[in-house]
Amino acid sequence: MKIVDAQVVVTSPGRNFVTLKITTDEGLTGLGDATLNGRELSVVSYLTDHVVPLLIGTDPHRIEDTWQYLYRGAYWRRGPVTMAAIAAVDVALWDIKAKAAGLPLYQLLGGASRERIRAYGHAAGRDIPELLDSVRARQAEGYRAIRVQTGVPGLTNVYGVRPDLSVSDQLPRPVVEDWDTPAYLRHLPRVLEAVRAEFGPGLPLLHDAHHRLTPIQAARLGKDIEPYDLFWLEDCTPAENQEALRLVRRHTTTPLAIGEVFNTVFDYQTLINEQLIDYVRSAVTHFGGVTPLRKLFDYAAQYQIKSAVHGPEDISPVGMAAALHLDLAIHNFGIQEYSGHTALTGEVFRHAYTFTDGYLHPGEAPGIGVELDEELAAAHPYRPAYLPVNRLADGSVHDW
Numbered sequence: 411m412k413i414v415d416a417q418v419v420v421t422s423p424g425r426n427f428v429t430l431k432i433t434t435d436e437g438l439t440g441l442g443d444a445t446l447n448g449r450e451l452s453v454v455s456y457l458t459d460h461v462v463p464l465l466i467g468t469d470p471h472r473i474e475d476t477w478q479y480l481y482r483g484a485y486w487r488r489g490p491v492t493m494a495a496i497a498a499v500d501v502a503l504w505d506i507k508a509k510a511a512g513l514p515l516y517q518l519l520g521g522a523s524r525e526r527i528r529a530y531g532h533a534a535g536r537d538i539p540e541l542l543d544s545v546r547a548r549q550a551e552g553y554r555a556i557r558v559q560t561g562v563p564g565l566t567n568v569y570g571v572r573p574d575l576s577v578s579d580q581l582p583r584p585v586v587e588d589w590d591t592p593a594y595l596r597h598l599p600r601v602l603e604a605v606r607a608e609f610g611p612g613l614p615l616l617h618d619a620h621h622r623l624t625p626i627q628a629a630r631l632g633k634d635i636e637p638y639d640l641f642w643l644e645d646c647t648p649a650e651n652q653e654a655l656r657l658v659r660r661h662t663t664t665p666l667a668i669g670e671v672f673n674t675v676f677d678y679q680t681l682i683n684e685q686l687i688d689y690v691r692s693a694v695t696h697f698g699g700v701t702p703l704r705k706l707f708d709y710a711a712q713y714q715i716k717s718a719v720h721g722p723e724d725i726s727p728v729g730m731a732a733a734l735h736l737d738l739a740i741h742n743f744g745i746q747e748y749s750g751h752t753a754l755t756g757e758v759f760r761h762a763y764t765f766t767d768g769y770l771h772p773g774e775a776p777g778i779g780v781e782l783d784e785e786l787a788a789a790h791p792y793r794p795a796y797l798p799v800n801r802l803a804d805g806s807v808h809d810w
C-alpha cells in the first residue's frame with residue numbers, strides 16, 4: 411500500500427479544527443487531528459509545506475518508522491507545532507492500519523482492558539450558587555466526575571468561568587482576563603467546602619489551577635483543600651520547572667495532574683521518575699500521536715501514575731476518538747476529560763464514539779471511527795481566534 415494524497419482541512423463549525431486526511435492507492439483514508447488552539451495555521455503550514463510532500467509514495471503501514479523519520483529527521487525537535495503535525499500523521503496512519511485490518515484501533519493496541527471509559531465534565535459558575543447549578547446540570551447529563559471552577563470575588567473575568575468563546579464572538583485580539591492569586595487562595599477552599607456540603611463525599615471532584623501558582627502557593631493550596639478530597643488538582647504550577655513539584659509534593663497529599671501543554675516524554679522525566687504527579691495529562695493531538703503517548707503511559711505505569719488525556723473542546727472529535735481507543739486499551743487508565751462538541755461539529759466529524767451515563771466508548775467501527783464531511787467542513791471556513799491572556803491588577807501579564 412502507498413500514500414497517494416494528503417490534504418489538510420481547516421474548518422470552523424463553532425471553533426477551528428485542523429485535520430489531516432491521508433489517502434492510499436487502495437482507497438483507504440485516515441484522519442488525524444492537528445488542532446493547536448489559537449495558533450492553528452502554523453501547524454497547517456508545517457504539514458502542507460514540510461510534511462505532506464514527504465508522505466507521498468510511502469508505505470502507510472510503517473507507523474513507527476514514519477514517526478521517527480518526521481521527529482528525528484527534521485533535526486528541530488519537540489514543541490507544540492511540530493508535535494501536533496506529527497500527531498496528525500501518526501493518528502491518520504493508525505486509522506488506515508486499523509481500517510485495513512477491519513478492526514477498531516483499540517484492538518491493534520492490545521484489545522480492551524475495560525468495558526467503558528469514565529469521563530469528567532466541566533462545571534463552572536461566577537459564584538457558588540451558579541456553580542452548584544452547573545454541577546447539577548452536568549450530573550443530569552450523566553457525568554460521574556466533575557471539574558469545578560468559579561469566579562473569584564473582586565475579579566470579573568476568570569479562567570474556566572467566562573463562557574468559552576465561539577468564533578462568532580471572537581474579538582480581533584485576545585480577551586484579557588484578570589487574576590489575583592491571594593484572593594483565589596482564600597476563596598477556593600470555601601468553594602470546595604460548599605460543593606462537598608451540597609453533593610456529599612462520593613462525587614469525584616477535580617479542579618484546574620491553570621499554571622497560575624508559585625510552588626509554595628501550590629503547596630499551601632494543596633494542603634488547604636485536603637479535607638475536600640479532590641480527585642486531582644491540575645496544573646498547579648507552570649510545570650516546565652519540574653523540580654518545583656518536589657516542594658509541592660512534600661507538603662500535600664492532594665493528587666496532582668500535569669501535562670496538557672507538554673509535547674514529549676522529556677517534559678515529564680523528573681515528574682515521573684520521582685513520582686511527583688499522579689496523572690499525566692497530555693493529548694494525543696499535542697504529544698505526537700498514539701505512538702509516543704502509548705509509550706508515555708507504559709513508562710508512567712511503572713510508577714503507579716495513571717492516564718488522564720486532555721479532552722477540551724479544542725481537541726477535535728478525531729483527536730478525541732484516538733484518545734478513546736488508547737484509554738480502552740491501556741491498563742493504567744485514570745480518567746478522560748470530555749467537554750463534548752457542538753451538534754454542528756458532530757455533523758462535520760461523524761463519529762462512532764458514544765457518551766452514555768458518564769462513560770465513553772470508542773465504538774466498533776474499523777479505524778478510529780470518525781468520518782469527515784468535507785463539504786460541510788468547507789461551508790465553515792477558518793476564522794481567526796485567540797485564547798485569552800491574563801493580567802494582574804498592576805497590568806503585568808500572568809500565566810494563563
Ligand code: GCO
Pocket residue numbers: 447618620670720721722724747797
Ligand atoms: C483543560 C484545559 C483547557 C485549555 C485549553 C487551551 O483542562 O481542559 O486547561 O481548558 O485551557 O485546551 O486550548
Ligand code: MG
Pocket residue numbers: 618620644645670
Ligand atoms: Mg487544564
